[in-house]
Amino acid sequence: MLVLVINSGSSSLKYQVRDVEAGSVLAEGLVEKIGMGNGGEGDGQIEGPRDHAEALEQVDAEIHAALGDRTLDAVGHRVVHGGERFAEPVLVNNEITRAIERLNPLAPLHNPANVLGIRAISKKWPDMPQVAVFDTAFHRTLPEHAWRYAVPDELYTNHGIRRYGFHGTSHEYVAHRAAALLDVPVDEFDAVIAHLGNGASVTAIRGGQSVDTSMGFTPLEGLVMGTRSGDLDPSILVFLGRAGWSPEDIDAMLNRQSGLKGLAGNNDMRSVVEASEAGDAKAAMALAVASYRLAKYIGGYHVAVGGAKAIVFTAGIGENSHQFRALVAERLGALGVELDGGLNRERSKEPRVISSPSSAIPVLVVPTDEERAIAEATAAVVTGARI
Numbered sequence: 001m002l003v004l005v006i007n008s009g010s011s012s013l014k015y016q017v018r019d020v021e022a023g024s025v026l027a028e029g030l031v032e033k034i035g036m037g038n039g040g041e042g043d044g045q046i047e048g049p050r051d052h053a054e055a056l057e058q059v060d061a062e063i064h065a066a067l068g069d070r071t072l073d074a075v076g077h078r079v080v081h082g083g084e085r086f087a088e089p090v091l092v093n094n095e096i097t098r099a100i101e102r103l104n105p106l107a108p109l110h111n112p113a114n115v116l117g118i119r120a121i122s123k124k125w126p127d128m129p130q131v132a133v134f135d136t137a138f139h140r141t142l143p144e145h146a147w148r149y150a151v152p153d154e155l156y157t158n159h160g161i162r163r164y165g166f167h168g169t170s171h172e173y174v175a176h177r178a179a180a181l182l183d184v185p186v187d188e189f190d191a192v193i194a195h196l197g198n199g200a201s202v203t204a205i206r207g208g209q210s211v212d213t214s215m216g217f218t219p220l221e222g223l224v225m226g227t228r229s230g231d232l233d234p235s236i237l238v239f240l241g242r243a244g245w246s247p248e249d250i251d252a253m254l255n256r257q258s259g260l261k262g263l264a265g266n267n268d269m270r271s272v273v274e275a276s277e278a279g280d281a282k283a284a285m286a287l288a289v290a291s292y293r294l295a296k297y298i299g300g301y302h303v304a305v306g307g308a309k310a311i312v313f314t315a316g317i318g319e320n321s322h323q324f325r326a327l328v329a330e331r332l333g334a335l336g337v338e339l340d341g342g343l344n345r346e347r348s349k350e351p352r353v354i355s356s357p358s359s360a361i362p363v364l365v366v367p368t369d370e371e372r373a374i375a376e377a378t379a380a381v382v383t384g385a386r387i
């Protein structure tokens with residue numbers, strides 16, 4: 001089955017064509033600057049597609065050669081917010097599209113773009129089966145004591161203010177691969193998974209299910225990220241509001257100017273590690289803040305899962321930065337965690353154990369592949385729907 005995986009952003013459209021049975025990638029690309037630049041009258045501004053429909057025409061042209069005489073069987077969409085309703089990937093129809101649209105207020109930057117992507121496909125290929133795969137869905141198993149904020153109930157009942165969690169597709173995929181690597185049935189797998197990319201979150205897995213996760217109402221809560229602050233005292237926002245900052249100023253500061261960038265002036269982990277090794281004190285402190293925060297979460301989630309059988313690193317930083325993994329592991333000494341320095345530094349695209357045999361908890365690196373997970377989920381839903 002050939003599945004086109006779409007990750008539709010407000011001004012970009014990332015795609016991959018996957019052969020699900022072969023596990024291969026036939027084509028991939030990124031269309032950028034959607035809705036930007038074409039409005040100018042010959043001002044030499046950047047040229048971009050006018051809208052998502054036009055971007056899709058570009059994708060269609062780009063994948064044409066790669067497909068040869070084969071045709072797409074389905075489209076799988078990465079949808080950021082599934083709210084409380086969606087616990088599984090679903091076959092898209094008009095009602096589902098409207099339901100995703102109703103969640104726009106919860107993810108104003110992401111869900112409207114996801115809906116535009118779905119509508120563009122419906123218009124171009126009306127008979128194409130489409131599946132929505134939600135970033136929040138895997139965390140629908142969180143117990144209420146983990147998803148509740150201790151605020152008046154009315155905020156939850158009237159405004160949907162609760163913890164939802166994100167990166168679910170990645171955490172679920174990595175949980176399955178890590179369990180397989182350790183030869184444990186996934187429904188008996190208790191672990192802590194750290195997805196460390198530009199966005200970062202850590203999830204407590206008990207019996208293969210998510211029982212806690214560090215991102216909350218939005219993908220801002222939790223760990224120190226590339227440009228996002230993660231946890232802080234909410235009174236800081238009140239303080240800044242009283243000092244005249246607008247909601248937009250606060251939002252930009254927390255989401256785009258904080259994290260590694262705020263602390264070290266750079267949001268790329270490679271540069272921060274290099275600067276720290278060259279003696280830059282701010283970079284060293286940024287790494288210390290980020291690794292300390294993550295180690296605290298791992299310690300807490302070790303408790304949440306009743307004793308983790310594995311600690312798993314994934315995504316850009318988790319898969320590639322042996323320096324950051326070492327900093328985190330050093331702080332986990334009280335749990336009996338011990339890395340094997342040689343295994344930790346090894347470069348590989350394969351899932352692997354990087355702890356020493358005497359480590360009380362095995363530490364793993366498991367590459368994530370969200371597109372593959374979305375393609376497989378799409379194929380499963382479409383095949384199931386045909387029976």
Ligand code: AMP
Nearest residue numbers: 197198267268269270315316317320321
């Ligand atoms: P992602 O969002 O999963 O693509 O991850 C992006 C993050 O991974 C950025 O902070 C990069 O600096 C980091 N990253 C990618 N490759 C490496 C590498 N070889 N060493 C350290 N960090 C890396």
